[in-house]
Amino acid sequence: MAKRSELDDVSAANKDVLKRFEREPITVSYDEEFDIFVMRLGDPAPAITEEVVDGLNLRLDPESLRFLAFEVLGFKRRFLKAHPEFCDLYQSLFGESSPMIRRNIPRTSHHRRTAQDVVGTLFSGLSLGSPHPA
């Protein structure tokens, strides 16, 4: 488990993340082959990737550490079991559809609120894991 101080820079850079989920475009995608889910704010941009908990990554601007996206490795295999609140959003967006589909979440959609809640939950329990030498 990370020391809280290791998360401070990311937390400090993202105090407005929930407001951004109200106004910025949201895109979600799912790669069925590798079981990877991505939810992105705004357009794709260069990033560093920080693992928050096992398999759950934040994509952050390399300089400002502003949140760009989160992605989940082992999404169906692990994440949905641990976060059942996410099931409805996933199923309504993708259903049983084919691999690697992208969907935009319209500004007026109730899914946007769900997405905001998910990210709020993630940030409230933010933990980046213990650094150790590679």
Next chain:
Amino acid sequence: MKKQETVFETVDRYGRSVRFRKVVYEKHLPERPEMADYIQEAACTVSDPDSEYREEDDADELSIRIYYRMGMGNDRYDKCLLKIPVYYDRANEGEVATFYFTRRVTGGTLIWRRGQN
């Protein structure tokens, strides 16, 4: 494994074949525009990593290894690790699932680190 076009094929420390299929690369690149210039570095990280980790809850049909290497990035990534999850099938052939730069090693069980036997 069915033959498909790849962006690289290499072998890991144990001599197992690992490939990065072009279709996988092309579908992830839009989300990771920063990785377009790091194909060679990705292959190098798989074949000659600084460290290797095993994912904790491997599914029965998959074995997942995470490879890390420092010093593969330029400019804003020069202090980052290149991280590559590789999924191995029952035939012990590996596929790159994704690749990215990160600031720290997280999760998994250390299998090997450079300097260890």
